[in-house]
Amino acid sequence: SALTQPASVSGSPGQSITMSCTGTSSDIGGHNYVSWYQQYPGKAPKLMISEVTNRPSGVSDRFSASKSDNTAYLTISGLQVEDEATYYCISYTGTIGLVFGGGTKLTVL
Amino acid sequence: EVLLLESGGGSVQPGGSRRLSCAASGFTFTNYAINWVRQAPGKGLEWVSGITGNSGGTFYADSVKGRFTISRDFSQNTVSLQMDSLRVEDTAIYYCAKERLSTSRGAFDYWGLGTLVTVSS
Numbered sequence: 001s002a003l004t005q006p007a008s009v010s011g012s013p014g015q016s017i018t019m020s021c022t023g024t025s026s027d028i029g030g031h032n033y034v035s036w037y038q039q040y041p042g043k044a045p046k047l048m049i050s051e052v053t054n055r056p057s058g059v060s061d062r063f064s065a066s067k068s069d070n071t072a073y074l075t076i077s078g079l080q081v082e083d084e085a086t087y088y089c090i091s092y093t094g095t096i097g098l099v100f101g102g103g104t105k106l107t108v109l
Numbered sequence: 110e111v112l113l114l115e116s117g118g119g120s121v122q123p124g125g126s127r128r129l130s131c132a133a134s135g136f137t138f139t140n141y142a143i144n145w146v147r148q149a150p151g152k153g154l155e156w157v158s159g160i161t162g163n164s165g166g167t168f169y170a171d172s173v174k175g176r177f178t179i180s181r182d183f184s185q186n187t188v189s190l191q192m193d194s195l196r197v198e199d200t201a202i203y204y205c206a207k208e209r210l211s212t213s214r215g216a217f218d219y220w221g222l223g224t225l226v227t228v229s230s
Contacts, residue, residue, distance in 0.1 A: 002153075033214035037154070044223060045146075045154065050209055050216030088154050092214035097168040098144070098156040 003027065003089055003101035010107040016077040019104045021089030022070060027099055029070035033092035036065055036074045038085045039103075045088065049074065076106070084108045111135035111219045113205050118224030121195055127226055129190040131205030139163060142208040143188040144217065145179065147201035157203070160188060162211060173199075195228045202226075 004022040011017040021028070021036075028034055034052045037045035047056055049065040052072065062077045072091070076083055089101040117129040131143060144159035158179040159168045167179050178191040188205060202225050206217035 031214070033216070035216045037217075039154070044204055044220035045217075047209065047216060047218050050213060050218075054216075056209065056218060086153075090154075090156065090215040097159060097170060098215045100146075100154045100156055103153040 001099070003091060003099055005087075005089060005101035005104045007102070008105045008107065010109055011076075011079045012109050013079050013081060015079050016075060017079060017106070018073050018075045019087060019106070021072040021074070021091075021101045023072075023091055023099070024070055027070075027091040027093045028067060028072050030094065031092045032067070034065075034067060034072045035090050036063075036072075037088045037090070038083075039088065040085050048087075079108050081108050111207065113207060113219055113221035115203060115205050115221040115224040118203065118226050120227045120229065122230055123195060123197055123228055125195050125228075126191070126193045127195060129192065129203055129205075129224060129226070131188045131190075131221060133186045133188065133205075133207070136207070138186045139183065140211050142211075142213070143181070144206050144208070145188075145190050146204045146206055146217070146220075147199075148204070148223075149198070149201040152201075155201070156215075158190060192226070195226075197228050200226060200228045 036049040039045040114132045145157040164181045176194045202223040204223045207219045209216040209218040
């Protein structure tokens with residue numbers, strides 16, 4: 001079943017926020033293959049984090065991530081208005097394949 | 110420049126079939142897995158299917174297993190998704206996406222623009 005993400009989070013410009021992505025020992029807890037995506041309305045998703053903590057070239061260092069047991073976390077520091085988007089986590093599940101979270105809509109107030 | 114271009118979307122009746130294609134360029138096609146991800150109108154992302162670089166492995170979400178078939182044409186550098194027994198709930202934008210590394214799982218560094226499939230009577 002889908003990973004669990006909060007439906008929404010919010011923060012003010014300059015602040016830091018952390019969003020969670022909770023799975024099970026079969027997915028997040030069992031593999032170091034967790035990625036995070038940013039999606040704007042009507043656009044394709046953009047890879048922000050791969051392999052739990054890896055930040056691809058070109059992604060701002062304001063984005064960081066971690067994992068503890070069956071939960072992954074995405075932290076955005078120094079919030080900017082352009083960070084307002086929906087964020088999705090995804091995890092490898094072994095032989096079953098991959099599973100996304102339901103998405104978290106970030107509002108920058 | 111890496112490019113992924115989906116085609117084949119359109120309207121289909123429930124129970125019908127549709128074949129989507131993803132034309133890839135700008136990278137060594139055999140080295141990377143390609144996946145299909147869909148997004149129903151106003152909903153979140155759902156992983157649908159994936160195929161390894163050498164086509165040795167194919168994977169499907171439970172929601173499409175037995176109805177969808179993914180394949181790879183190395184002569185055309187395309188990945189196809191044959192969708193049979195379509196249901197209303199298969200209505201979505203379908204994206205193809207490339208894995209970042211040959212060892213990646215779920216790290217899609219390039220995406221197509223998507224193609225819309227509408228299943229309706």
